[in-house]
């Protein structure tokens with residue numbers, strides 16, 4: 193469990209990025225921090241692995257204050273995946289994936305074996321192992337980034353807009369892959385995005401942030417959709433625009449679900465059992 197207690201971050205130029213945040217991030221679940229640009233998502237994320245230090249308050253992992261932990265050791269046991277993958281351009285795919293295990297002293301042959309099995313895990317063809325990042329598609333680069341994030345078998349995986357730079361089809365692919373991976377690996381994932389659809393798709397818990405790093409609402413997607421806590425939240429999730437106001441229409445003998453714009457969203461199944 194990761195816990196923020198009364199966490200505030202004011203940068204040296206006076207910018208108040210995060211303000212009095214109390215937040216519990218449960219283990220083995222996906223928590224998504226979502227908000228518009230500048231709402232403090234990245235700052236919050238980076239306080240978990242001490243890339244940013246809070247001005248006041250505490251961040252703890254399993255009841256241990258991260259301020260008491262060695263930052264380098266901390267970063268080597270927490271996976272970090274960022275937008276545009278952040279790969280080392282002059283290192284081959286396999287080397288990129290196992291950078292941290294190698295720094296931790298793993299032998300070259302053991303690391304190579306680990307790297308190849310991680311390529312399988314994230315759905316990358318092993319034939320790509322000797323390529324350089326520039327020889328990969330954007331989606332493939334992101335998969336390498338995720339494999340690298342998993343390379344130290346971390347309990348915690350921090351993901352900062354990891355799918356922000358790829359086209360919508362590849363993005364949907366990567367989202368599904370993360371969903372599958374999370375089902376299999378059960379990591380504690382903290383995921384940053386500005387896209388509420390992505391947040392609702394991936395998050396067990398969704399934390400909506402307002403400008404100045406203030407939590408507007410937190411809860412499951414269902415809870416937030418059912419009862420937006422404020423006008424800001426209703427506006428942010430699109431509830432007020434009728435986009436999510438689904439209704440049923442009878443068409444051709446079937447019960448069709450239609451969205452607020454009149455577009456069919458699906459068919460109401462007779463069988464109400466979730467699959």
Ligand SMILES: Nc1ncnc2c1ncn2[C@@H]1O[C@H](COP(=O)(O)OP(=O)(O)OP(=O)(O)O)[C@@H](O)[C@H]1O
Pocket residue numbers: 203204205207208209227228229230231232233234235236386
């Ligand atoms: N090193 C810094 N020095 C001064 N201000 C900073 C610094 N880093 C971030 N900020 C400011 O803090 C606020 C929060 O930034 P942060 O990057 O956490 O937001 P974000 O929600 O992740 O935004 P984005 O979606 O654009 O990445 C912004 O106003 C930003 O300009």
